[in-house]
Amino acid sequence: MEVLILPDRERAATLAARIIARELRADPGLVLGLATGRTMERVYARLADLHAREGLDFSRCTTFNLDEYIGIPADHPGSYRRYMDERLFGPVDIPRARTHLPDGMAPDLAAACRDYEARIRDAGGIGLQLLGLGSDGHIGFNEPLSALRSRTREKALTPATLAQNAEMFGGDPDRVPRRALTMGVGTILDSRRCLMLVTGETKADILARAVEGPITAMVTASALQLHPCCQVVVDEEAAARLQGTDYYRWILAHEPEWASDRDLLA
Numbered sequence: 001m002e003v004l005i006l007p008d009r010e011r012a013a014t015l016a017a018r019i020i021a022r023e024l025r026a027d028p029g030l031v032l033g034l035a036t037g038r039t040m041e042r043v044y045a046r047l048a049d050l051h052a053r054e055g056l057d058f059s060r061c062t063t064f065n066l067d068e069y070i071g072i073p074a075d076h077p078g079s080y081r082r083y084m085d086e087r088l089f090g091p092v093d094i095p096r097a098r099t100h101l102p103d104g105m106a107p108d109l110a111a112a113c114r115d116y117e118a119r120i121r122d123a124g125g126i127g128l129q130l131l132g133l134g135s136d137g138h139i140g141f142n143e144p145l146s147a148l149r150s151r152t153r154e155k156a157l158t159p160a161t162l163a164q165n166a167e168m169f170g171g172d173p174d175r176v177p178r179r180a181l182t183m184g185v186g187t188i189l190d191s192r193r194c195l196m197l198v199t200g201e202t203k204a205d206i207l208a209r210a211v212e213g214p215i216t217a218m219v220t221a222s223a224l225q226l227h228p229c230c231q232v233v234v235d236e237e238a239a240a241r242l243q244g245t246d247y248y249r250w251i252l253a254h255e256p257e258w259a260s261d262r263d264l265l266a
């Protein structure tokens with residue numbers, strides 16, 4: 001795991017977008033795993049900008065989102081399909097047929113989950129998986145006690161997650177769907193590369209537990225410590241409770257791989 005600390009959330013999102021853009025330029029047929037949430041809005045705005053200004057090509061990539069609520073239609077303002085359509089898929093040139101989210105309206109949800117896993121396999125597996133961090137330590141909607149080898153399936157959401165995501169449902173946690181379909185922790189760990197973006201002081205404690213704490217199903221993001229190629233991009237506020245910051249800063253300042261990104265440092 002590699003932790004990259006940037007001065008603020010704007011620059012952290014810019015670095016995440018640059019990492020994705022580099023992968024996409026190197027492999028235009030990239031299979032990209034995508035995440036939702038407020039943290040990602042800045043990343044998608046930058047990718048849309050790179051498409052508009054520099055012609056970043058999404059036409060041959062394939063995407064799989066981590067999760068979707070159960071029981072709300074695609075055009076519902078809180079659905080992740082709508083979130084993605086508005087923030088990324090609409091603004092760039094990706095054919096809709098190449099964009100995938102779990103089908104939370106399927107009559108047979110278990111079959112829809114098996115089908116989602118099969119589609120990821122048929123596409124050749126996920127090359128780069130973008131991840132956010134839930135306030136309860138989840139990745140995707142893998143709530144505490146999710147099996148660390150789990151595959152795409154239905155999960156009940158915690159009260160913390162309902163509160164965190166209430167904004168898209170008129171600010172009322174009672175209007176947030178109680179259940180969702182999500183890639184499993186095992187599905188995520190099968191990605192060839194993982195990129196988690198975490199910003200803001202409210203995430204500082206849970207980020208420290210995820211990155212430096214023990215691997216535990218109580219904080220499913222901690223399973224990323226098992227991944228052979230995982231980068232965690234954070235801002236100073238989110239990094240506030242980390243123990244190893246001197247070393248993490250040294251990497252970004254001295255490793256040749258990050259030379260072209262040093263303009264993002266303070």
Ligand SMILES: N[C@@H]1[C@@H](O)[C@H](O)[C@@H](COP(=O)(O)O)O[C@@H]1O
Binds near residue numbers: 035066067133138165
């Ligand atoms: N299911 C998503 C997660 O995949 C995401 O990581 C999280 C972070 O949200 P935010 O960026 O708004 O803090 O939001 C939701 O719960």
